[in-house]
Amino acid sequence: xxxxxxxxxxxxxxxxxxxxxxxxxxxxxxxxxxxxxxxxxxxxxxxxxxxxxxxxxxxxxxxxxxxxxxxxxxxxxxxxxxxxxxxxxxxxxxxxxxxxxxxxxxxxxxxxxxxxxxxxxxxxxxxxxxxxxxxxxxxxxxxxxxxxxxxxxxxxxxxxxxxxxxxxxxxxxxxxxxxxxxxxxxxxxxxxxxxxxxxxxxxxxxxxxxxxxxxxxxxxxxxxxxxxxxxxxxxxxxxxxxxxxxxxxxxxxxxxxxxxxxxxxxxxxxxxxxxxxxxxxxxxxxxxxxxxxxxxxxxxxxxxxxxxxxxxxxxxxxxxxxxxxxxxxxxxxxxxxxxxxxxxxxxxxxxxxxxxxxxxxxxxxxxxxxxxxxxxxxxxxxxxxxxxxxxxxxxxxxxxxxxxxxxxxxxxxxxxxxxxxxxxxxxxxxxxxxxxxxxxxxxxxxxxxxxxxxxxxxxxxxxxxxxxxxxxxxxxxxxx
Numbered sequence: 170x171x172x173x174x175x176x177x178x179x180x181x182x183x184x185x186x187x188x189x190x191x192x193x194x195x196x197x198x199x200x201x202x203x204x205x206x207x208x209x210x211x212x213x214x215x216x217x218x219x220x221x222x223x224x225x226x227x228x229x230x231x232x233x234x235x236x237x238x239x240x241x242x243x244x245x246x247x248x249x250x251x252x253x254x255x256x257x258x259x260x261x262x263x264x265x266x267x268x269x270x271x272x273x274x275x276x277x278x279x280x281x282x283x284x285x286x287x288x289x290x291x292x293x294x295x296x297x298x299x300x301x302x303x304x305x306x307x308x309x310x311x312x313x314x315x316x317x318x319x320x321x322x323x324x325x326x327x328x329x330x331x332x333x334x335x336x337x338x339x340x341x342x343x344x345x346x347x348x349x350x351x352x353x354x355x356x357x358x359x360x361x362x363x364x365x366x367x368x369x370x371x372x373x374x375x376x377x378x379x380x381x382x383x384x385x386x387x388x389x390x391x392x393x394x395x396x397x398x399x400x401x402x403x404x405x406x407x408x409x410x411x412x413x414x415x416x417x418x419x420x421x422x423x424x425x426x427x428x429x430x431x432x433x434x435x436x437x438x439x440x441x442x443x444x445x446x447x448x449x450x451x452x453x454x455x456x457x458x459x460x461x462x463x464x465x466x467x468x469x470x471x472x473x474x475x476x477x478x479x480x481x482x483x484x485x486x487x488x489x490x491x492x493x494x495x496x497x498x499x500x501x502x503x504x505x506x507x508x509x510x511x512x513x514x515x516x517x518x519x520x521x522x523x524x525x526x527x528x529x530x531x532x533x534x535x536x537x538x539x540x541x542x543x544x545x546x547x548x549x550x551x552x553x554x555x556x557x558x559x560x561x562x563x564x565x566x567x568x569x570x571x572x573x574x575x576x577x578x579x580x581x582x583x584x585x586x587x588x589x590x591x592x593x594x595x596x597x598x599x600x601x602x603x604x605x606x607x608x609x610x611x612x613x614x615x616x617x618x619x620x621x622x623x624x625x626x627x628x629x630x631x632x633x634x635x636x637x638x639x640x641x642x643x644x645x646x647x648x649x
Contacts, residue, residue: 521555
């Protein structure tokens with residue numbers, strides 16, 4: 170399958186799953202309220218740190234070693250055994266800290282946290298094996314299928330009256346189902362690993378583990394720190410804004426997931442030109458949805474949050490700040506992905522270290538000083554600092570020319586879209602349709618999305634070429 174088709178498959182599948190999740194989340198927000206969603210967010214934050222401690226870079230190490238096609242069965246077995254060992258340590262620590270952990274979350278959920286941590290690690294192992302063996306297109310289906318399954322199960326459990334417990338149990342079941350499906354598809358060979366296989370995994374993981382911390386830091390440091398300073402209700406509002414911003418980053422994640430094994434393979438062959446080309450492609454399209462998403466969040470963010478309930482409109486400023494942070498982080502993530510793929514996790518380690526340290530320090534300082542909006546500002550600033558460092562590091566190692574003009578064309582198309590949507594909203598606010606918020610917002614989003622891609626198609630030859638190459642039918646050339 171073509172790389173572009175794989176990324177698009179991942180994005181479309183995940184978009185469908187997120188659409189189902191969106192409907193379910195709206196129901197949860199209206200039925201359970203911001204406070205329960207806040208406890209849910211804090212529980213997931215705890216699980217994310219447990220998951221991080223349980224894999225410590227092993228996921229990336231498994232992908233890397235399996236992509237090299239050097240005794241994959243033994244490397245996968247070694248990685249699985251190391252993950253299991255770390256999980257036992259994490260589980261013991263969690264049981265010992267039951268009271269403070271449950272006090273922080275606001276509910277007695279220790280057993281569910283253990284189930285979630287174990288299910289998530291099995292899922293990470295299964296998905297790493299698929300990516301490492303170049304079955305990225307299968308991962309591209311199972312990853313969003315997990316979200317779809319989780320949303321459906323959560324919906325049923327919440328309807329049954331299980332509340333917070335239903336949300337957490339459903340989320341874990343989604344992980345478990347996708348993990349088992351991935352392993353059944355791959356049917357990996359299990360070989361007894363030698364000491365060298367463990368060393369090979371750990372050698373890579375000792376640098377890659379900070380990338381794992383970076384991922385969790387970006388997604389959960391702000392939520393974790395907010396839990397210490399603000400009410401669970403505000404954490405719930407923040408979670409909704411964060412979920413919208415995260416959706417806009419889906420395509421960038423798809424690109425990184427698709428290209429990591431490709432960059433790794435051509436780097437192992439010593440093809441520097443191919444590496445540079447792949448890195449340029451990853452950066453060129455990392456913000457293709459986030460750039461218009463930022464403009465759209467500034468124009469219709471309040472209306473979008475109103476879908477969840479009036480108490481969530483309070484998060485309007487946080488929403489566009491989070492989208493801006495995700496935009497910068499999306500570019501940083503592509504560069505770090507490239508560093509890891511060319512077997513320079515030591516450099517990626519330093520980039521990630523800068524991001525994590527600055528993110529924690531800025532979150533604590535700004536939340537304490539200006540409140541919950543400071544969390545979104547802090548994460549964006551940390552992403553900007555680490556992006557600048559990653560950019561310098563990559564350009565020293567790879568002869569790559571960043572596609573500044575392409576990003577400029579995307580920005581121009583987004584601004585044109587923004588002008589149209591702003592005008593349409595201004596005209597629509599005085600009509601009867603504006604009283605029906607959901608169809609009004611959907612109409613504005615559809616108008617904006619269509620306008621953006623039409624404008625980009627007209628402005629960008631690179632985008633036109635990418636579209637033609639990845640369509641199942643041939644289009645006539647338009648560049649005459």
